[in-house]
Amino acid sequence: MFDVSNEDMVDGRLTRTLLLLAAPLVAQNFVAVAQQVVDVFFVGRVGEDAVAGVGLVVPLTALSLVPAMLAITGTHVLTSQRLGAGDDEGARRVVWAGVVLSIALQIVVAVVALLFADTFVGLLGGTGAVADYAAVYLQVYAVGTLAAGVSDVFEMGLLASGDSTAALYINVASFGSNLVLDPFLILGWGPFPRLEVFGAALATALGFLFGLLLAVFVTFRGTRNFSLSLDSFTFDTDVAREMVSVGWPAAGQRTARQAARVAIIAVVSFTAGSAGLAAYTVGARISTVAFVPAIGLGNAATSVVGQNVGAGNPDRARRTTWVAVAIAVIGLSVFAAIQLAIPETVATVFAPTLTPEGLSLTVDYLVILAFGYWALGAIYTAESGFNGAGKTDVSMYATMLQYWAVRVPVATVGSGILGVGLGYGVHAVFWAVTLSNVAAAVGLCVYFWYSTNDGMLRRASDSASAD
Numbered sequence: 001m002f003d004v005s006n007e008d009m010v011d012g013r014l015t016r017t018l019l020l021l022a023a024p025l026v027a028q029n030f031v032a033v034a035q036q037v038v039d040v041f042f043v044g045r046v047g048e049d050a051v052a053g054v055g056l057v058v059p060l061t062a063l064s065l066v067p068a069m070l071a072i073t074g075t076h077v078l079t080s081q082r083l084g085a086g087d088d089e090g091a092r093r094v095v096w097a098g099v100v101l102s103i104a105l106q107i108v109v110a111v112v113a114l115l116f117a118d119t120f121v122g123l124l125g126g127t128g129a130v131a132d133y134a135a136v137y138l139q140v141y142a143v144g145t146l147a148a149g150v151s152d153v154f155e156m157g158l159l160a161s162g163d164s165t166a167a168l169y170i171n172v173a174s175f176g177s178n179l180v181l182d183p184f185l186i187l188g189w190g191p192f193p194r195l196e197v198f199g200a201a202l203a204t205a206l207g208f209l210f211g212l213l214l215a216v217f218v219t220f221r222g223t224r225n226f227s228l229s230l231d232s233f234t235f236d237t238d239v240a241r242e243m244v245s246v247g248w249p250a251a252g253q254r255t256a257r258q259a260a261r262v263a264i265i266a267v268v269s270f271t272a273g274s275a276g277l278a279a280y281t282v283g284a285r286i287s288t289v290a291f292v293p294a295i296g297l298g299n300a301a302t303s304v305v306g307q308n309v310g311a312g313n314p315d316r317a318r319r320t321t322w323v324a325v326a327i328a329v330i331g332l333s334v335f336a337a338i339q340l341a342i343p344e345t346v347a348t349v350f351a352p353t354l355t356p357e358g359l360s361l362t363v364d365y366l367v368i369l370a371f372g373y374w375a376l377g378a379i380y381t382a383e384s385g386f387n388g389a390g391k392t393d394v395s396m397y398a399t400m401l402q403y404w405a406v407r408v409p410v411a412t413v414g415s416g417i418l419g420v421g422l423g424y425g426v427h428a429v430f431w432a433v434t435l436s437n438v439a440a441a442v443g444l445c446v447y448f449w450y451s452t453n454d455g456m457l458r459r460a461s462d463s464a465s466a467d
Helices: 006-011 014-043 048-056 058-063 066-084 088-123 128-160 164-187 196-221 237-310 314-341 343-350 356-370 373-388 392-415 426-453 456-466
Strands: none
Touching: 014 048, 014 164, 014 196, 014 237, 048 058, 048 128, 048 196, 048 237, 058 128, 058 237, 066 088, 066 128, 066 237, 066 373, 088 128, 088 237, 128 164, 128 196, 128 237, 164 196, 237 314, 237 343, 237 356, 237 373, 237 392, 237 426, 237 456, 314 343, 314 356, 314 373, 314 426, 314 456, 343 356, 356 426, 373 392, 373 426, 392 426, 426 456
16 A cells, blocks of 8 residues: 555656655564653653653663664665665675674674673763662663664664555564563563563563564565565675665764764753653653654655656755754644643653652753744755765764754753753753754754755765666
């Protein structure tokens, strides 16, 4: 129903193609967010320290997948461009290079996490039960990224070919199994032992494994536009180098984002303790629900932009980006209005064990976040225009400015954590998040408009055709 052919990507009705490709991706990301929200839902029944512990290492778990971003982003962009140019064999070489690269990098990540998790948690200010929960969650999650990285590489190969439905099925298998396992492993339902935070991390890691198994099955069975086999296996070092060249800005972008979040969580921890950490964790999980459609739409637009760049259609690539931005901004504005109307209900449903202070802070954060939701939509979709053209460094620099030129300074100075500044405490952190999102959205849209007028997409198209 949602299949999009290579011909549709480069010559079909643009809005229809974009929405058909995005629909399974949005559904897939909602499944992913459901997993995160349900994690908080069940961990929240363990206690506020458990929620705080998981929240403390959220940026570190995200950082654990940074090395794989070299392979994941490189696979998405390069496979899209090769398929758009009609080079199916070249597309297969890209995916295999991504698989090998991801496995090698994530083995290193798992070893580092197993050896140094306690040290990382201590640097973030974690103590007592919060620190214990945080270290266990980080270690198990990092091991699970071995499966997650390879699964994402296969997904990007399928998505680049226009098959976003397969990516949906893979994520349903991954996150759906996580959802089912959560109550049994966290709370000890039925014959299972009560593993609490360890159970939450184990359910996530097992979910990654189930997703990988389905990704292998779908990719090797083949789809209308793309397939792999063991006979096609090859590791092309030239392709791997090109992949790193395209993917390192995305890895750098994720590193800049998550490193800033580490700094932000440290500020929250030192200014508001476990109540602040719990509020930040709940707010972050709920806000993810808001920008999930933008992530899916942005990924779909990246594929469409990439194929049109490869096919020599820069004007269609430009229109794709602006259509995606408009849809995302409107959709997230509606979500913001709903959150502004019932913030306390949302907070209570997802974390009923919060203390009065934790609940009050969570409500405040949900309200402040809602004012910047439209900007999140613009960020993820405006980036697609640059990413699809292979200009992934633009997104990286935009993220660095968003987090390190706006978010961290506003949070640090506004909270007064260093003994100087405005002294607004954790509320300065909440406002820093929204203000940085707005600044990044405006900057990216303005720069995309300028870059396309300056011929960026035309040059990318000429380069892809020459390759």
